[in-house]
Amino acid sequence: MHKERISRLRNLMKSKDLDGVLLLGDYNRNYISGFTGDESFLVVGLEKAVFLTDSRYTQQAKEEVKDIEVREYKGKVEETLNSIIEELGIKKLAFEEDIITYKTYMNYKENFQCEMLPLDGMVENLRLVKDSYEIECIKKAASIADRAFEKILQFIRPGESEKEVAVELEYWLKRYGGERLSFPSIVASGERSALPHGQPTDKVIKLGDFVTLDFGCIYNGYCSDMTRTIAMGDPTEKMLQVYNTVLKAQEEALKSIKPGVTGADVDKVARDIIKAEGYGDYFGHGLGHGVGREVHEGPRVSPMGTNVLKPGMIITDEPGVYIPNEFGVRIEDLVLVTEDGFETLSKSPKNLIII
Known part of the structure; x- marks a missing residue:
């Protein structure tokens, strides 16, 4: 189920010339990943996806998130996210512009070695039709x-x-x-x-x-x-x-x-x-x-x-x-x-x- 949702998301990414998506809003992230908790991050590249969380949710994520690698971060999350972005070869990263605050956006923009673009409701559009x-x-x-x-x-x-x-x-x-x-x-x-x-x-x-x-x-x-x-x-x-x-x-x-x-x-x-x-x-x-x-x-x-x-x-x-x-x-x-x-x-x- 979630594997198919990632596939549909990647098709949309390709149509919009994107090679990465960052999800941290609970509804979209959990829809794509199957996670039921909060305060976590999902980076989806064209070939690989990484679910990033902290020690409070690591075990839960490993039990719930399938077909996606789960990693635990320590220290500054933006540094870990940037390392994932570089690992996945992401040059154009779409983010949830209605979820991320301006302060967080500026922090990410300063730390991420990629272009940041608005997601523009891409995942919400996938969610319109229920399976x-x-x-x-x-x-x-x-x-x-x-x-x-x-x-x-x-x-x-x-x-x-x-x-x-x-x-x-x-x-x-x-x-x-x-x-x-x-x-x-x-x-x-x-x-x-x-x-x-x-x-x-x-x-x-x-x-x-x-x-x-x-x-x-x-x-x-x-x-x-x-x-x-x-x-x-x-x-x-x-x-x-x-x-x-x-x-x-x-x-x-x-x-x-x-x-x-x-x-x-x-x-x-x-x-x-x-x-x-x-x-x-x-x-x-x-x-x-x-x-x-x-x-x-x-x-x-x-x-x-x-x-x-x-x-x-x-x-x-x-x-x-x-x-x-x-x-x-x-x-x-x-x-x-x-x-x-x-x-x-x-x-x-x-x-x-x-x-």
């Missing part, structure tokens, strides 16, 4: 989220605080096998549900509130992401209208997902429905994003989403309407693009749940 192992890991992370949601429906009641609900939700995400959270869980109730990223507070959930729950976990290094909005007691006519509008937008956008369309095409389906119902001004974010090793990665599913969808991409479909000082609704599924359409990975019900 079978990645898809299975994300499916498992999504199933854990579904099971945790079942449990939270048994727990959540008027009188509980948003923080109490978040703690319970996070317990079940980990209890069912999540390594950690994909992102800080969102639990926002009542007027606070109009905050798209409302973090849980001590606010007590009341009868008549909408409660938005946005959460996910990581399984074998891969993320899930799901949102459901539920009602505490009977909703008002306006609440029902908004909920049904968001649900229709979410489901119609889902039907439009297939290879060959762009993220902007899918976004437009949902956005047009919400605009037609008069709530266009209350849907300010993009419809979705890619999910993988990071919970927010390519491709974009928004008016600026130019990537053409391909089989193996995993994206979210999450329209929302947020009316300030009243309430908000968001419904989100995790979706796999298949050869002839899509597969919904989030299995939790989307009809309005009233507690």
Whole structure:
């Protein structure tokens, strides 16, 4: 698996006239190498690759990193990296320009005997389409989220605080096998549900509130992401209208997902429905994003989403309407693009749940 990823990376390197790549960001380095730790370095040349770490991770790297030589450094890492660069005959080295700080870049530029060039999203582009192992890991992370949601429906009641609900939700995400959270869980109730990223507070959930729950976990290094909005007691006519509008937008956008369309095409389906119902001004974010090793990665599913969808991409479909000082609704599924359409990975019900 990782041998094939290195091969694909080298093909890209050749197409861009590069003979070396330096990876130190956790997501890209671990994607290519199979390592699960942090604070390590991967130098990929056209014929050989070297994984460099310190004594804290040497044994772990030797167990996890296959088809790549593992070395331990002592002293100044830039000197060891330069010796590897010279050994591999690298003259043009691409680096993660959005990971390395200016200070580190200047340090490397001073020490490395090669030309340094921006990587320009090369590895991120490889990560856009998931292989079978990645898809299975994300499916498992999504199933854990579904099971945790079942449990939270048994727990959540008027009188509980948003923080109490978040703690319970996070317990079940980990209890069912999540390594950690994909992102800080969102639990926002009542007027606070109009905050798209409302973090849980001590606010007590009341009868008549909408409660938005946005959460996910990581399984074998891969993320899930799901949102459901539920009602505490009977909703008002306006609440029902908004909920049904968001649900229709979410489901119609889902039907439009297939290879060959762009993220902007899918976004437009949902956005047009919400605009037609008069709530266009209350849907300010993009419809979705890619999910993988990071919970927010390519491709974009928004008016600026130019990537053409391909089989193996995993994206979210999450329209929302947020009316300030009243309430908000968001419904989100995790979706796999298949050869002839899509597969919904989030299995939790989307009809309005009233507690």
